[in-house]
Amino acid sequence: xxxxxxxxxQPGSFSxxxxxxLAFAVAAPVEAQxxxxxxxxxxxxxxxxxxxxxxxVKVAELIAKAFRAEYPNIQIEVERSGSERVFQRINQExxxxxxxxxxxxxxxxxxxxxxxxxxxxxxHTPPDVQRYPAQFKDxxxxxxxxxxxxxxxxxxxxxxxxxxxxxxxxxxxDPKWKGKLVKSHPGYSGTALTGTYAIVKVLGWDYLEKLSxxxxxxxxxxxxxxxxxxxxxxxxxxxGNEYNxxxxxxxxxxxxxxxxxxxxxxxxxxTAIFADAPHPNAARVLQNFLYTQKIQQLAVNExxxxxxxxxxxxxxxxxxxxxxxxxxxxPATMLPQVADIKKRYTALFGN
Amino acid sequence: xxxxxxEAALASPMATRARFIDWTAPFAIGLVxxxxxxxxxxxxxxxxxxxxxxxxxxxxxxxxxxxxxxxLLKPLLTTLWTSAAVGILCLLAAAPMAWLVxxxxxxxxxxxxxxxxxxxxxxxxxxxxxxVLLGGPNAGLINQWYYxxxxxxxxxxxxxxxxxxxxxxxxxxxxxxFPYVFxxxxxxxxxxxxxxxxxxxxxxxxxxxxxxxxxxPLVVPALLAGFLIAFLQSMTLFGTPAILALPAGIDTMTTKxxxxxxxxxxxxxxxxxxxxLLLITVALLRAQSxxxxxxxxxxxxxxxxxxxxxxxxxxxxxxxxxFVFVLGCxxxxxxxxxxxxxxxxxxxxxxxxxxxxxxxRFVFFEFSQTKLAFYNTFILGIAAATAGxxxxxxxxxxxxxxxxxxxxxxxxxxxxxxxxPGIVLAxxxxxxxxxPPFVLYGTLSIIFLAYMTKELPVGYQxxxxxxxxVHPELEDASRIFGATRLRALFDITGPLIRNGVIxxxxxxxxxxxxxxxxxxxxxxxxxxxxxxxMFDLRESxxxxxxxxxxxxxxxxxxxxxxxxxxxxDRRST
Numbered sequence: 001x002x003x004x005x006x007x008x009x010q011p012g013s014f015s016x017x018x019x020x021x022l023a024f025a026v027a028a029p030v031e032a033q034x035x036x037x038x039x040x041x042x043x044x045x046x047x048x049x050x051x052x053x054x055x056x057v058k059v060a061e062l063i064a065k066a067f068r069a070e071y072p073n074i075q076i077e078v079e080r081s082g083s084e085r086v087f088q089r090i091n092q093e094x095x096x097x098x099x100x101x102x103x104x105x106x107x108x109x110x111x112x113x114x115x116x117x118x119x120x121x122x123x124h125t126p127p128d129v130q131r132y133p134a135q136f137k138d139x140x141x142x143x144x145x146x147x148x149x150x151x152x153x154x155x156x157x158x159x160x161x162x163x164x165x166x167x168x169x170x171x172x173x174d175p176k177w178k179g180k181l182v183k184s185h186p187g188y189s190g191t192a193l194t195g196t197y198a199i200v201k202v203l204g205w206d207y208l209e210k211l212s213x214x215x216x217x218x219x220x221x222x223x224x225x226x227x228x229x230x231x232x233x234x235x236x237x238x239x240g241n242e243y244n245x246x247x248x249x250x251x252x253x254x255x256x257x258x259x260x261x262x263x264x265x266x267x268x269x270x271t272a273i274f275a276d277a278p279h280p281n282a283a284r285v286l287q288n289f290l291y292t293q294k295i296q297q298l299a300v301n302e303x304x305x306x307x308x309x310x311x312x313x314x315x316x317x318x319x320x321x322x323x324x325x326x327x328x329x330x331p332a333t334m335l336p337q338v339a340d341i342k343k344r345y346t347a348l349f350g351n
Numbered sequence: 352x353x354x355x356x357x358e359a360a361l362a363s364p365m366a367t368r369a370r371f372i373d374w375t376a377p378f379a380i381g382l383v384x385x386x387x388x389x390x391x392x393x394x395x396x397x398x399x400x401x402x403x404x405x406x407x408x409x410x411x412x413x414x415x416x417x418x419x420x421x422x423l424l425k426p427l428l429t430t431l432w433t434s435a436a437v438g439i440l441c442l443l444a445a446a447p448m449a450w451l452v453x454x455x456x457x458x459x460x461x462x463x464x465x466x467x468x469x470x471x472x473x474x475x476x477x478x479x480x481x482x483v484l485l486g487g488p489n490a491g492l493i494n495q496w497y498y499x500x501x502x503x504x505x506x507x508x509x510x511x512x513x514x515x516x517x518x519x520x521x522x523x524x525x526x527x528x529f530p531y532v533f534x535x536x537x538x539x540x541x542x543x544x545x546x547x548x549x550x551x552x553x554x555x556x557x558x559x560x561x562x563x564x565x566x567x568p569l570v571v572p573a574l575l576a577g578f579l580i581a582f583l584q585s586m587t588l589f590g591t592p593a594i595l596a597l598p599a600g601i602d603t604m605t606t607k608x609x610x611x612x613x614x615x616x617x618x619x620x621x622x623x624x625x626x627x628l629l630l631i632t633v634a635l636l637r638a639q640s641x642x643x644x645x646x647x648x649x650x651x652x653x654x655x656x657x658x659x660x661x662x663x664x665x666x667x668x669x670x671x672x673x674f675v676f677v678l679g680c681x682x683x684x685x686x687x688x689x690x691x692x693x694x695x696x697x698x699x700x701x702x703x704x705x706x707x708x709x710x711x712r713f714v715f716f717e718f719s720q721t722k723l724a725f726y727n728t729f730i731l732g733i734a735a736a737t738a739g740x741x742x743x744x745x746x747x748x749x750x751x752x753x754x755x756x757x758x759x760x761x762x763x764x765x766x767x768x769x770x771x772p773g774i775v776l777a778x779x780x781x782x783x784x785x786x787p788p789f790v791l792y793g794t795l796s797i798i799f800l801a802y803m804t805k806e807l808p809v810g811y812q813x814x815x816x817x818x819x820x821v822h823p824e825l826e827d828a829s830r831i832f833g834a835t836r837l838r839a840l841f842d843i844t845g846p847l848i849r850n851g852v853i854x855x856x857x858x859x860x861x862x863x864x865x866x867x868x869x870x871x872x873x874x875x876x877x878x879x880x881x882x883x884x885m886f887d888l889r890e891s892x893x894x895x896x897x898x899x900x901x902x903x904x905x906x907x908x909x910x911x912x913x914x915x916x917x918x919x920d921r922r923s924t
Contacts, residue, residue: 052876057893061717078719079876081887088614093875095614096785098793100877159489159505180506187613188890217515217598224892231699232505233490253697347422350600351610 032127035288040071042281048075049282052090053105054083054190054269055147056223056244059303066298067289074282082221083108083190083269084342094120099276102283103290105146107222107269108190109331110338112143115272122275124284128291128309136268136308143272146290147305150242150324151195151265153258154226159235166236168261169203172211179215182234187342187351188220191267195222195239197334197341198265198327205344211238212348230255239265246304246318259319263327268308375836379755382746386764389804393779394629394771400782401622413623423624426602430586433521433603437585438578440525441532444677446574448529449536450562451670454545456660458667463674470681471530472908474865475523476590476882477901481685482523483594484692484894486514490699492688520595524585526681531584532577539573540566549659558661572642579639583632587772589868590882594889604628605774605868612872618782625775633770686905692898710895714903718896723877724884728864731795731880735802736860742803743810744852748840751818762811769808773868777801781872793875801873802863809862810855817851818844850918857915861908 043049053060057080064076081089083106090101106112115121116138125141137144153172155165159180166172172181186193200208217234219225225240230253242264245257271290277283289295296309306314306321314320334341404410417423451457452464470478485493489505497511498504513519547569551561592603602610604624611621663670692698696707714721746765750758768776780801784791791797821844829839867882874883881900888897 050876057718057888057891057896058713061713061719064719065717076719077723080720080891082890085613085890089876092614092616093793096792097790098875098877100793100875218600219598219892220890221892224890227892227894228490231487231490231697233487233699235489235506251696351597351602351606 032125032130033284033288034127035285039281040074040285043071043279043285044073046074046279046282048077049279049286050077050079050100050102051105051286052079052081052086052101052103053271054081054086054107055105055303055305056080056241056247059243059247059299059305062302063290063295063299066295067286070289071285074285076286082185082188083111084186084188084193087111087190090115099274099278101274102277102279103271103273103286105269105271106190107149107267108193108338109145109268109270109329110335111190112138112270112272113331113335115274116142120274120276122273122277122280122283124273124287126288126291128288128293128296131310132291132308133310138270143270144291145268145308146271147243147296147299147303148266148268148308149191149305150259150326151191151198151222151239151267152237152242152245153260154229154237154240154245154255155258156229156232156235157254157256159232162256165256165258166260167258169199169207169211169238170262172214172236172238173207177214177236180235181211181214181238182217182219182225182228182236183211183238183349184222184225184240185218185220185349185351186345189222190269191222191241191265192239193338193341194267194329194331194334195265196345197337198263198329200341202262202327208345208348216349218349218351226255241304242306243304250304257319259324261325263325266326266328268329375749376755379749379757379761382742382749383757383760383764385742386746386761386807389800389807390764390767390771393776393783393804396782397622397625397629397775397779400619401626403619413619416620417623417627422602423607423620426604426607427624427627429517429596429601430604433517433524434582434585436521437524437528438581440521441529441581442574442578444525444673445529445532445577446536446570447673448677449533449540450566451663451673453537453540454548454562454566454661455663455670457663457670463678466678466682467530467533468912469909470527470678471534472861472912473527473681473685474590474867474882474904474908475527475588476594476867476885477689477905478527478681478685479523479591479594480885480889480894480897480901481688482514482519484688484698484898485684486512486519488513488515492691492699493684495699514595515599517596517599517601520592520601521585522680523595524588524591525581526677528581528584529677529681531580532574535573535577535580536570539570543569545659552661575642576639579635579642583635586628586631587774587868589774589871590886593886605772608774608778609871612778612781618778621778622782625772625778628772629770629775632772636770689898689901689905692894693902696895698894698898710899714896714899720879720884720887724879724881727795727878728880728882731798731802732860732863734795734799735806735863736856738799739803739806739810739859740814740852740856743807743814743855744848747811747814747818748844751815752823765811766808768804771805773801773805773866774872776805777869777872780804780869792873793878795878798870798873798878798880801869802859802866805866805869806859806862810859813855813858814848814851817848817855820851821847853918854915857911857918861911864907865904 060078060080064078067076086104086106087108090104093100112121121142123141129137129144132144153166166177184192186196216238219228222239222241223244225237226244226248228234229237230248242257245255248255271287273283273287291309293309293311296307296312299305300307300312301315401413402409402411404412452460485491488494488510491512491514493512494505494510501508514523548561548565551565556564587605589605589609592606593609596603597606608621608624611617611624691702693710694707695702695705696709697705743765746761749755750762780797781792783789784797791800825843826839829843830836834842865882867886870880870883871886874880881904885897885900
């Protein structure tokens, strides 16, 4: 039951600092593994690293590009899909004896609990992670939250005036939104799953049942819904990545973020190394690289994510986390309910 | 007649066996076993798995669930009615088109036929991608034009087209299926002599009356056969329903099978859902061959003396309008929107100030999947085309020259996969090759097997046409002068069918590089192809990169078709 400590359980808005101080007193520090020249040389010998990730494909390739610039002798291959799809692919591959993945990133934090239970992960603590708040890392050093985002609502500013925009989940049940909503799928996206679980805890399945009668367009990824409202295909997004919304806003797309009154689901996305990684040294080099301040800041600036690195700052113009009412994720409690959530959701909204 | 008898004597294995050991027969048996393993093993595993309940016991539980669970029954019904609708839509469009091309003085026939060929070779899922960009209810370009024409904003009126619907899916499926019906009807019209129609015209019947009373009944078999093929094609598509129907919450059989395959896969159920698809296909193909087996009523007319074309006069305009509409919707608009999307930043925005090469840069210089996907796609295409061509050429030679006992069996096995929908074949292959002794899942081999098996019938038909054009007398002559069968094959038949063999290779290659419905169940991260990479990009709405990959794929396909033309033209001179 030790992993429960890892999950963020504070209701409402929380202070990273208090949580960090609290956890520091309890958790024994795990020894970090620095990137040594020997490790880099061994990684170069392995030749490449395979990174399965659920982050938006363009952000993933941005990180990959930075990695290539830093380590030109290690090829990096990105396999991007939705978190739930990544999970299915890895499990299918492992069941068939295929060892392809080195490092994995998923926005469904319960996956890491499962993989750790299966003993599929290798413990490894990047140096920077030592300074991460304890609630965002596994005490035994198997994984840590590489990034975080919020599953926000949003709307197209050409199609909806700011004064008419919904401000809460319950607002979306208004008949005037019928046929105008778009939503991503918890069977595909870890962010959507984490968000759905958080919404159910606050509003119940009853709410989702009513929402399903609103003619919601069902997309798969939480990276897809912000693109849909940016193109004007739908007016209001029920859930989508806050980071994709930041990217759209930076690109001057006509969209605006809504942090719903009931609270906004907070979604952490850990990364971990697989014990049977075909490129174990390259995997460690990448894992260390991902948590450095430089890459964390890059992901925040260019990719719009939230970072849990203590030295990383949000660019101006983004609402600070502390001002947002948060619905924290709770992967340990969610894990046994995942199949049921997906099933009930699919019965309401389709595949 | 004498030559025929001689041919029979020489071709009989008995005659050769009298002199030296003939390896033809054991070789043929080996081939039968190989084909049986390719085709029958996956189907056998499919059947067994569908009949295996919990705990490994024989059970009809999965079938019971199929007919009781509305989540499974509804997709079956959706598939049936949408496929029938596609068939009818195709008839309504393609039958008049075929008649116009074959019997009237319609202008620009060469161009129109070329465009119909283009929609024939356009991968249907590319068409579906393009139609999302054209017919998305609010951002789709056609609806944007419609709204600006009305002076309204999206959502202030209902859209002109909602492509995310069962109707939208039927429409887009029909756009890329009608060429099958067109080809059937046009070929049938070409062989039906036009004397009867001319007699009717001479007796004073107006053209429309002749068309309805004389021509139509003559092509009924072709119409029925065309309808069945269109039905089959639509029933087995995966990409189009996944792209257009799933966002509207509508499942078809193929998307259902795919979702049953998501981990943890429900293999028994997936197998049970696959079997009706297989049975329907077999039944429809039997019906089709029964209908075509009657060969219409063409024998009545004797040899045709050339058709006198009906003058359309003022009717040219509506006739051309039909072509403009169908080909505009299947080729001009989709290709246009893909090119536009590939070169603008934001696909739904105006072109001005929006031009950009960023999607091309992303796909070819940043996206780390591109290299792997192209590599896999080409390796698979080349391997399937090469192995497939060797296989069908050998099988075709042995079975058409009736060289071995059981030659029918060879021909049957080589054409049997035509009755296996791609996704059903994939279920069978997955079941056969994920457990010992044959663990091929996760390698390119399992996808290679899928492609080769799926393309066997196409390759066989193609090579059979070439072989039938070379009379066995030529080989017999060389055998009489003492050449062995192999020598005769290499020196005489080989060069004569060379271009046919090359065309077969290219056909299989084109079919393989666009494959989606089987690959979607069989790929892993290491073995992704271009088509599944595009499908992944769709799930995150990355339309720019999808458009770039689509255009690349179309360019490769058209280059290949030019090559086919090059080789088949040379054959005729």
